[in-house]
Amino acid sequence: MAVSTPTVVSICAAAQEASRVLARLPTETKDAALHAMADALLEREEEILEANARDMEAGREAGLSSALLDRLELDSARLAGIAADVRKITELVDPVGEVIDERTLENGLEIERVRFPLGVVAVVYEARPNVTIDCTALCLKSGNAIVLRGSSSAAHSNAVLARVAGDAVESAGIPSGAVALVSGGGRGDLPELAQQEEYLDLIIPRGGGGLKATLKEHATVPVLYAAAGNCHLFVDASADLDMAVSIAHNAKVQRPGVCNSIETLLVHSAVAEEYLPRVFEALRADGVELRGDERVRAVDGDVLEAAEEDWSTEYHDLILAVRVVDSAEEAIDHVNHFSSGHSEAIVTGDDAVARDFTDLVDAAAVYVNASTRFTDGAVFGMGAEIGNSTQKLHARGPIALRELCTYKYVGRGTGQIR
Amino acid sequence: MAVSTPTVVSICAAAQEASRVLARLPTETKDAALHAMADALLEREEEILEANARDMEAGREAGLSSALLDRLELDSARLAGIAADVRKITELVDPVGEVIDERTLENGLEIERVRFPLGVVAVVYEARPNVTIDCTALCLKSGNAIVLRGSSSAAHSNAVLARVAGDAVESAGIPSGAVALVSGGGRGDLPELAQQEEYLDLIIPRGGGGLKATLKEHATVPVLYAAAGNCHLFVDASADLDMAVSIAHNAKVQRPGVCNSIETLLVHSAVAEEYLPRVFEALRADGVELRGDERVRAVDGDVLEAAEEDWSTEYHDLILAVRVVDSAEEAIDHVNHFSSGHSEAIVTGDDAVARDFTDLVDAAAVYVNASTRFTDGAVFGMGAEIGNSTQKLHARGPIALRELCTYKYVGRGTGQIR
Numbered sequence: 001m002a003v004s005t006p007t008v009v010s011i012c013a014a015a016q017e018a019s020r021v022l023a024r025l026p027t028e029t030k031d032a033a034l035h036a037m038a039d040a041l042l043e044r045e046e047e048i049l050e051a052n053a054r055d056m057e058a059g060r061e062a063g064l065s066s067a068l069l070d071r072l073e074l075d076s077a078r079l080a081g082i083a084a085d086v087r088k089i090t091e092l093v094d095p096v097g098e099v100i101d102e103r104t105l106e107n108g109l110e111i112e113r114v115r116f117p118l119g120v121v122a123v124v125y126e127a128r129p130n131v132t133i134d135c136t137a138l139c140l141k142s143g144n145a146i147v148l149r150g151s152s153s154a155a156h157s158n159a160v161l162a163r164v165a166g167d168a169v170e171s172a173g174i175p176s177g178a179v180a181l182v183s184g185g186g187r188g189d190l191p192e193l194a195q196q197e198e199y200l201d202l203i204i205p206r207g208g209g210g211l212k213a214t215l216k217e218h219a220t221v222p223v224l225y226a227a228a229g230n231c232h233l234f235v236d237a238s239a240d241l242d243m244a245v246s247i248a249h250n251a252k253v254q255r256p257g258v259c260n261s262i263e264t265l266l267v268h269s270a271v272a273e274e275y276l277p278r279v280f281e282a283l284r285a286d287g288v289e290l291r292g293d294e295r296v297r298a299v300d301g302d303v304l305e306a307a308e309e310d311w312s313t314e315y316h317d318l319i320l321a322v323r324v325v326d327s328a329e330e331a332i333d334h335v336n337h338f339s340s341g342h343s344e345a346i347v348t349g350d351d352a353v354a355r356d357f358t359d360l361v362d363a364a365a366v367y368v369n370a371s372t373r374f375t376d377g378a379v380f381g382m383g384a385e386i387g388n389s390t391q392k393l394h395a396r397g398p399i400a401l402r403e404l405c406t407y408k409y410v411g412r413g414t415g416q417i418r
Numbered sequence: 419m420a421v422s423t424p425t426v427v428s429i430c431a432a433a434q435e436a437s438r439v440l441a442r443l444p445t446e447t448k449d450a451a452l453h454a455m456a457d458a459l460l461e462r463e464e465e466i467l468e469a470n471a472r473d474m475e476a477g478r479e480a481g482l483s484s485a486l487l488d489r490l491e492l493d494s495a496r497l498a499g500i501a502a503d504v505r506k507i508t509e510l511v512d513p514v515g516e517v518i519d520e521r522t523l524e525n526g527l528e529i530e531r532v533r534f535p536l537g538v539v540a541v542v543y544e545a546r547p548n549v550t551i552d553c554t555a556l557c558l559k560s561g562n563a564i565v566l567r568g569s570s571s572a573a574h575s576n577a578v579l580a581r582v583a584g585d586a587v588e589s590a591g592i593p594s595g596a597v598a599l600v601s602g603g604g605r606g607d608l609p610e611l612a613q614q615e616e617y618l619d620l621i622i623p624r625g626g627g628g629l630k631a632t633l634k635e636h637a638t639v640p641v642l643y644a645a646a647g648n649c650h651l652f653v654d655a656s657a658d659l660d661m662a663v664s665i666a667h668n669a670k671v672q673r674p675g676v677c678n679s680i681e682t683l684l685v686h687s688a689v690a691e692e693y694l695p696r697v698f699e700a701l702r703a704d705g706v707e708l709r710g711d712e713r714v715r716a717v718d719g720d721v722l723e724a725a726e727e728d729w730s731t732e733y734h735d736l737i738l739a740v741r742v743v744d745s746a747e748e749a750i751d752h753v754n755h756f757s758s759g760h761s762e763a764i765v766t767g768d769d770a771v772a773r774d775f776t777d778l779v780d781a782a783a784v785y786v787n788a789s790t791r792f793t794d795g796a797v798f799g800m801g802a803e804i805g806n807s808t809q810k811l812h813a814r815g816p817i818a819l820r821e822l823c824t825y826k827y828v829g830r831g832t833g834q835i836r
Contacts, residue, residue, distance in 0.1 A: 105797065109788050119780075216638060222810075240833070246833060246835055251835075254835070358828045359442055360438065360441075365827040367830075370832075370833070371834065371835045373835070379523065380529060381521050392536055392620075392824035393811065394812040408781070409783040409784070411788050411792060412786045413785065414661075416788040416789065417665055418791040
């Protein structure tokens with residue numbers, strides 16, 4: 001059953017109240033709360049794993065795939081990892097109060113542009129319960145209250161994790177409303193949550209197309225779409241083919257379930273006959289299923305026939321769509337048509353083609369002669385991330401502490417008028 | 419009649435085509451186009467003023483207010499001013515290609531965060547025809563195509579100005595689709611425009627509540643709300659009252675029609691009896707109508723009675739709402755409840771109160787002991803502005819060249835894999 005109206009509203013209102021306190025907290029207080037949270041995760045391991053076992057059991061009964069069950073599962077080691085990640089966030093620079101620019105007008109008026117928290121951030125996510133803690137820690141460090149809305153499949157795990165986080169936050173003197181969980185079943189409560197524009201400053205969805213469609217239809221709160229990743233690798237005519245085999249293999253196989261792995265390989269026709277057999281051998285050795293267009297299948301008849309929807313599918317699995325193109329331009333057009341705007345790569349020896357690719361491909365991250373797998377807040381030096389934005393506005397790519405902030409112009413004068 | 423479907427779509431599609439060329443143009447080409455535009459504004463003065471005269475005549479017949487007619491009117495001097503403003507934009511630093519951050523990973527992969535144009539920006543605006551040129555110039559300089567949607571009251575002026583701009587752009591070798599005008603009557607075409615998410619990257623509305631409501635209801639394209647300005651001045655118990663009279667007078671009277679003028683004056687009860695007669699005298703000398711709550715009217719019985727809606731009204735006129743409050747906290751609550759998030763000011767001698775105000779007031783610009791009238795792209799050193807954002811995401815305050823850009827992470831490697 002969906003959570004009833006007053007509950008969602010009152011949770012969001014309490015989060016806003018708490019956010020006003022949070023916004024002004026010294027860094028030490030926030031870091032103390034994060035350490036308390038990490039401690040509690042370890043101290044309350046039994047309680048957490050018990051709740052998780054209930055979700056796992058229900059998931060098995062409901063016939064969840066092994067990939068989903070793996071995402072859902074917690075154990076001692078994973079919990080210790082989550083706690084360690086929380087402590088890492090205490091080491092990051094507090095973005096709040098950072099003066100981005102400053103200038104003094106001729107009349108003496110001093111104007112600073114200062115980073116401030118957004119206020120209340122809602123995170124809507126699917127199976128992984130670790131998101132409950134990761135996102136809470138990032139929001140607290142950036143001075144934001146958080147409203148969590150997990151999936152019903154992780155309801156018990158999320159409930160206990162949110163309680164652990166909330167208790168830790170309270171023990172550090174932060175109002176408990178700063179961490180709230182809205183745990184409705186199904187999507188019934190999502191439209192309601194997405195319309196709390198009086199209280200929420202941002203919604204970050206981490207999930208698939210259905211979630212995005214629901215928010216597109218209902219949200220009046222600003223949304224920062226994260227996590228969709230239909231990523232491509234284009235092997236240009238001038239590519240170093242050894243490098244192209246290594247990058248394609250890495251970008252597909254190293255961790256196929258994540259957003260910055262590739263789903264489609266585009267190959268220039270000038271090198272297709274030489275390159276395809278080599279890359280296919282490497283991919284098949286790791287069990288990758290290949291789906292290709294006619295020209296790919298002319299080179300290798302064992303490749304399955306790709307359907308039109310393959311070009312827009314995020315497999316998140318050991319499956320790769322492959323297409324032959326006749327120019328970098330055609331590759332760029334394909335990418336811009338099908339890409340979700342996450343991470344795109346080219347292997348090329350031609351600087352002009354590389355420049356065309358990086359200029360014209362419309363994505364958060366574009367790589368020349370490197371794997372798409374590097375798009376990540378930690379790799380980019382931002383510490384950790386709450387997701388990866390595939391939009392152009394506000395934040396693109398990893399959403400980390402600074403991206404969870406807005407700014408304000410603060411003018412300090414002595415009576416200046418215009 | 420509303421513009422029919424294929425026309426809005428085809429205009430937006432052509433703008434996107436043009437945007438891909440624009441995004442890669444060297445600064446000199448863009449500046450040449452801007453100079454050609456400024457030249458054409460002067461050379462084609464007769465044609466422009468003739469079209470404007472038709473709008474003015476229709477406006478008089480339709481009974482537009484003198485304030486609206488004044489906004490609509492063009493003459494030689496105003497045209498020269500618009501042309502001069504266009505030339506000023508050529509002097510601004512081109513934001514495109516600017517490297518915001520860079521880092522080299524241990525494996526040698528170089529990652530830059532680079533500023534890129536958004537793509538296609540739609541500007542929806544009301545009576546002032548100068549917006550047609552100002553916004554076009556800013557979009558071109560920042561490498562964006564623009565789709566303009568003016569009001570029917572300025573249809574003739576906007577049509578000729580957009581033509582002048584389009585011709586100038588073409589003469590500099592830029593595709594004409596880079597500057598397009600959608601000129602439907604009424605609001606019929608606005609929902610359609612606001613849903614061209616395949617082609618438009620951003621909509622900037624410059625107008626009142628009706629426009630905002632229409633976009634809130636229909637827009638699937640991201641919107642950056644600009645221009646609403648229900649601004650306040652709070653005179654604290656510790657204020658220098660001479661300064662407070664001067665700032666209140668300036669913020670209300672110097673240019674009442676603009677967004678950063680104040681609409682409400684909040685006065686601490688401890689100084690109300692001393693301050694109100696003095697500020698009222700100064701305001702009345704310039705014809706300001708005063709509307710107050712009971713406590714204000716107890717001090718000055720000639721003040722009209724303020725209704726509840728006065729607190730949320732942007733008069734944009736010589737009218738001021740006045741309220742007595744008992745604390746800075748009460749003032750901040752009033753501001754956060756009624757403010758449109760544009761510009762807010764306090765006069766105080768108390769640093770702690772000043773800090774509370776700047777920390778807690780949720781607005782693009784907050785001033786201590788200065789007039790609200792300083793919120794402006796040119797004053798803030800950004801050259802010019804396309805509007806003032808009252809949102810927290812992407813850009814807050816003046817929307818200038820950088821704010822019309824997004825960024826991309828560009829990774830350059832030599833075969834790095836993860």
